[in-house]
Amino acid sequence: MTMSLGRRHVLAGLAGAPLAAAGPAAWAQGGLPLLTVWRDPNCGCCGGWLAHMRTAGFPVQDNVVPSPAPARRMLGIPADLLSCHAAQVGGFALEGHVPAAAVKRLLAERPAGVRGLAVPGMPLGSPGMEVPGQAPDTYDVIAFDAGQGRSIFMRFRGGEPI
Numbered sequence: 001m002t003m004s005l006g007r008r009h010v011l012a013g014l015a016g017a018p019l020a021a022a023g024p025a026a027w028a029q030g031g032l033p034l035l036t037v038w039r040d041p042n043c044g045c046c047g048g049w050l051a052h053m054r055t056a057g058f059p060v061q062d063n064v065v066p067s068p069a070p071a072r073r074m075l076g077i078p079a080d081l082l083s084c085h086a087a088q089v090g091g092f093a094l095e096g097h098v099p100a101a102a103v104k105r106l107l108a109e110r111p112a113g114v115r116g117l118a119v120p121g122m123p124l125g126s127p128g129m130e131v132p133g134q135a136p137d138t139y140d141v142i143a144f145d146a147g148q149g150r151s152i153f154m155r156f157r158g159g160e161p162i
Contacts, residue, residue, distance in 0.1 A: 033107070035094075036061045038071035039085035046085045048128030049097050052159070056100030058089065078144055081118035092116045097126035101161055102141045102154045113145045117153055125158030138162065 035058040039046040054060055065071070068086045075093035077086055083096025090107045093116030106117055118141070122129050125136020136158030143153040155162050 032056075032058045032104075033090040034059050034061055035087055035089045035103075036063065037085055037087040038063045038065050038068040040065070040068065043084050045097070045122065045128040048130070049085065050128075052127035053100055053103075056104070058100065058103075076115055076146060077118065078148070081120045081142060081144060081150075083118065083120055083122055094118070096120060097122060097128050098141055099127050099154075099156055099159055099161075101159075102156075105154065106143075111143065113149070114143045114153075115146050116144055118142045118144060126156065127159050130158070 035053055037046070037050060037060060039050075039062070041064045050060055050062060063071075068084075071086045071088075072082070072095070075086060075088055077093050077095045081095055085096065087094040087098075089103060092103075092106055092114070094103065095116065095118035097119045098117045099119075102117055106114070119126055119139060120142065121139075123137040123139035124131060124134055126139060130136070138155065138157045140152045141154045141156065143151050
């Protein structure tokens, strides 16, 4: 059976928008906002990232789809920042293995003009990409806007900010 990202999936993904608009004070009462994820059924590292985000306190809606490309288009994720899964949280787009610490900072600060965060590629040691016995990569979490604007939001070595 083939699934597509239809209107119901898009609307379900946007369901967290009212809570996002309410801001951090509302989250303190009900916890962190819903993290809606779109991922390929054959990707093992996505499950590791979801476990990392759940451990950090995010409630997760896990959408297993043939391709996250329609969600990426809906969220406005730039093609040059792609990784293996797309997500939405608190009105922001996420792409790839963005650590929970970066997402929590994004939600707390809500920087003007930022559409989302991305960790392009699949850096070794990023959440969900841990390999026992292998040194983690140092990588940047990139903030992107609705145009072509990019900036380094945070830098990590493995799952730790540096």
